[in-house]
Amino acid sequence: MKQAKRKKLEAKGWKVGTAAEFLGLSPEEEVLIDMKLALARHMKALRTRKKLSQKDVAKLLESSQSRVAKMEAGEPSVSMDLLVKALLVMGASQKDLAKTIATKSIAA
Amino acid sequence: MKQAKRKKLEAKGWKVGTAAEFLGLSPEEEVLIDMKLALARHMKALRTRKKLSQKDVAKLLESSQSRVAKMEAGEPSVSMDLLVKALLVMGASQKDLAKTIATKSIAA
DNA sequence: TGAAAATATGTCAAATATGACATACAATCA
DNA sequence: TGATTGTATGTCATATTTGACATATTTTCA
Numbered sequence: 001m002k003q004a005k006r007k008k009l010e011a012k013g014w015k016v017g018t019a020a021e022f023l024g025l026s027p028e029e030e031v032l033i034d035m036k037l038a039l040a041r042h043m044k045a046l047r048t049r050k051k052l053s054q055k056d057v058a059k060l061l062e063s064s065q066s067r068v069a070k071m072e073a074g075e076p077s078v079s080m081d082l083l084v085k086a087l088l089v090m091g092a093s094q095k096d097l098a099k100t101i102a103t104k105s106i107a108a
Numbered sequence: 109m110k111q112a113k114r115k116k117l118e119a120k121g122w123k124v125g126t127a128a129e130f131l132g133l134s135p136e137e138e139v140l141i142d143m144k145l146a147l148a149r150h151m152k153a154l155r156t157r158k159k160l161s162q163k164d165v166a167k168l169l170e171s172s173q174s175r176v177a178k179m180e181a182g183e184p185s186v187s188m189d190l191l192v193k194a195l196l197v198m199g200a201s202q203k204d205l206a207k208t209i210a211t212k213s214i215a216a
Numbered sequence: 217t218g219a220a221a222a223t224a225t226g227t228c229a230a231a232t233a234t235g236a237c238a239t240a241c242a243a244t245c246a
Numbered sequence: 247t248g249a250t251t252g253t254a255t256g257t258c259a260t261a262t263t264t265g266a267c268a269t270a271t272t273t274t275c276a
Contacts, residue, residue: 078263175233175234181254187233
């Protein structure tokens with residue numbers, strides 16, 4: 001595991017404070033985090049492209065601006081279900097989602 | 109929305125008991141359910157192919173046999189996160205997941 | 217500039233998902 | 247057959263995720 005990768009995750013708020021904790025992440029957990037971060041990035045990109053505010057997306061999602069912010073920030077408290085829903089309400093297709101999920105977000 | 113589709117969802121335990129409730133599902137919610145059912149099917153297929161019992165998978169996943177059963181049954185109480193984790197611990201790749209997610213599980 | 221709009225961050229009660237357990241049912245096979 | 251193994255179903259206390267809210271910070275632009 002590279003330092004750069006660790007920093008990226010820490011920066012996002014994932015609880016990887018100590019080396020021990022970080023090493024405690026299984027490869028599967030890492031991949032899941034990768035996928036969620038990829039979805040978060042896609043979400044922000046799509047929203048920006050559509051010129052929507054976080055408030056706008058919150059309305060479409062029936063959620064709140066603060067939660068949308070947390071989603072885009074890739075906070076650990078956000079479920080994959082919610083990320084996917086958000087992309088769908090912004091008009092993303094299943095294919096779009098598949099592509100995003102297949103994307104490695106952090107260099108291995 | 110076709111009857112066949114509705115029956116499939118009802119059979120899985122999704123709360124679509126009445127026509128009104130069913131019609132209350134937004135297209136995005138339907139797609140999300142589709143995706144989760146596709147993951148559930150993939151999960152069972154992979155487990156069977158690997159000749160693992162639900163108990164075996166539960167151990168890998170640090171979960172329980174009953175939850176694995178519910179996952180495979182496509183119960184609404186199961187998160188996408190958990191489905192993805194399950195596939196990952198069984199050795200599925202991000203690419204596999206992407207493919208599954210791109211798959212329409214129920215005829216539109 | 218400065219004020220308005222957008223975004224970020226922190227908190228919390230309510231809603232939902234979770235593993236664990238008991239137990240029912242089904243499949244396998246000696 | 248029945249006994250063993252595997253799967254399904256229901257329940258529940260606990261854990262996590264949620265929308266909402268307040269408020270801080272940043273961005274935008276006249």
